[in-house]
Amino acid sequence: MLKTKDLLQTIHAINEILCEENPTCMFLTLNICIIDSKKQVLEYVNGGHNRPIFGNFRDGFNFLSQPKGILVGIKSKTEYELASRQLNPGDVLILYTDGITEAMNPKLEEFTEHRLLAHINLQQSFFRTRNYSNHTASRA
Numbered sequence: 001m002l003k004t005k006d007l008l009q010t011i012h013a014i015n016e017i018l019c020e021e022n023p024t025c026m027f028l029t030l031n032i033c034i035i036d037s038k039k040q041v042l043e044y045v046n047g048g049h050n051r052p053i054f055g056n057f058r059d060g061f062n063f064l065s066q067p068k069g070i071l072v073g074i075k076s077k078t079e080y081e082l083a084s085r086q087l088n089p090g091d092v093l094i095l096y097t098d099g100i101t102e103a104m105n106p107k108l109e110e111f112t113e114h115r116l117l118a119h120i121n122l123q124q125s126f127f128r129t130r131n132y133s134n135h136t137a138s139r140a
Contacts (some may be wrong), residue, residue: 007043011047014073018072042054056090057092
């Protein structure tokens with residue numbers, strides 16, 4: 001079992017394990033984040049996963065900048081990049097799966113990341129008036 005809080009060490013270890021012991025060539029995508037509430041900093045790495053959405057109710061939401069990183073389990077010794085962002089009161093981090101963005105309507109059009117972002121920005125008033133973390137957890 002890996003026991004570290006170092007995100008780069010963690011993603012490198014996961015990648016190497018999958019590359020070495022993976023006869024069926026399986027891979028995965030992931031985001032790994034640590035929120036340091038004392039320093040008010042978000043640190044994160046990305047292994048080919050959907051771009052997280054970040055923002056607040058005052059300024060709106062946008063995609064979080066993507067650090068360098070590909071799918072996990074594809075190539076041994078892959079370089080990943082650590083990114084960080086200062087947090088402010090009221091900031092929100094939204095993580096989601098491709099099951100949302102690749103969902104199709106009756107016309108077989110995918111929902112897409114951009115539609116998700118637009119929908120979140122349209123819903124700011126809903127989130128302002130409710131405890132969004134409890135609401136989201138109860139729907140999961």
